[in-house]
Amino acid sequence: MTTFRLSSLFSATCLAAALAVSPAWAAQAAAPQSYAHLHANPAGSYQIDSDHSGVQFTIGHAGVGEFTGVFKQISGTYTFDPQHPAQDKADITIAAKSLDTFLPQRDTDLLAAPFFDAAAHPDIRFVSTRYVPHGKDGGTLYGNLTLRGVTKPVAFHVHLVGAGDVAYLPKPWGGYLSGFVATATINRMDFGMTAFAAGLSHEVKVRVEIEGVKTGG
Numbered sequence: 001m002t003t004f005r006l007s008s009l010f011s012a013t014c015l016a017a018a019l020a021v022s023p024a025w026a027a028q029a030a031a032p033q034s035y036a037h038l039h040a041n042p043a044g045s046y047q048i049d050s051d052h053s054g055v056q057f058t059i060g061h062a063g064v065g066e067f068t069g070v071f072k073q074i075s076g077t078y079t080f081d082p083q084h085p086a087q088d089k090a091d092i093t094i095a096a097k098s099l100d101t102f103l104p105q106r107d108t109d110l111l112a113a114p115f116f117d118a119a120a121h122p123d124i125r126f127v128s129t130r131y132v133p134h135g136k137d138g139g140t141l142y143g144n145l146t147l148r149g150v151t152k153p154v155a156f157h158v159h160l161v162g163a164g165d166v167a168y169l170p171k172p173w174g175g176y177l178s179g180f181v182a183t184a185t186i187n188r189m190d191f192g193m194t195a196f197a198a199g200l201s202h203e204v205k206v207r208v209e210i211e212g213v214k215t216g217g
Contacts (some may be wrong), residue, residue, distance in 0.1 A: 038164030042178045043081040046212030048092065049173055050075050053210045059188075060201030069110075071124070073098035078159075078212060080178065088131035090141060092208070094124040114195030121148050131158075141182060144191055147191040156208070157180040160189035183207050 047169050053070040073095035096118035101107055111118040128143035137160040145154040163178035184206050189197075 011169050015180075037162035038166075038177075039162065040164035040176075042160055042163035043083065044128055044176070044178075044214045045078065045079040045216060046178060048076045048078070049177075049213055049216050050076060051173065052179075053212075054208075056207045056209075058205040058207075061201055066201075067101065069099060069101035071095065071098045072100055074208075074210075077208070078180075078213075080180075082133065085131050085133045085139070088128070088141075089141075090126065090128040090143065092210075093199045096122055107131045115193055117148050121185045126154065129153075136160075145186065148193060150191045154184055154186055155185045158182045172213065174213075177187075177211060179209075179211040179212070181207065181209055 016047035053074045058066050058068045060066050071094045078090040078093035096116050097210050099107055100200050125146045128141050139158055141156045141158045144151050159181050161179040165176050166174050186204050187202050188204050189202050
């Protein structure tokens with residue numbers, strides 16, 4: 001019994017000594033920093049970071065549910081200046097073949113001619129025409145969406161997520177960044193995507209998540 005108590009005392013003493021000399025990162029690991037949005041000046045022109053941007057769409061299925069797909073390749077540029085909204089603009093291209101609905105057969109069907117017709121129309125493009133601010137962190141971005149070779153006006157509700165210098169990220173991701181979320185609802189019938197009209201909703205909800213790296217000075 002005496003041997004057991006001595007062994008326990010020795011172990012406790014060693015543990016206390018180890019904790020006393022633990023490096024600073026051990027304490028930091030136990031109490032991580034809080035996540036917070038950056039609120040620096042977002043004004044400037046940006047190149048879209050394709051690795052941290054994407055598009056989601058949600059469509060009704062069979063009148064009983066919804067499913068969501070994504071486009072994983074998005075590129076382009078945008079300019080945002082809260083003080084000069086007349087200068088705000090965006091030119092965004094989505095690769096149709098980057099579609100992923102998490103079901104290979106459905107992807108094949110949607111990329112075919114009755115739907116996206118990606119072989120004939122490989123790009124989906126949005127080019128803005130004007131931006132109307134609603135407060136300093138959001139507004140409505142009007143523009144023309146070209147899908148399946150058909151161009152129609154679309155308005156996106158835009159929200160600024162954050163902006164600031166992110167020095168700890170390596171190139172090409174780091175630097176002065178800004179990020180936005182834009183949402184809209186479109187009617188697929190307007191773009192000639194009329195297949196399966198009774199089985200899939202005509203309205204499609206679109207969510208665009210953009211992160212950009214500031215260009216120039």
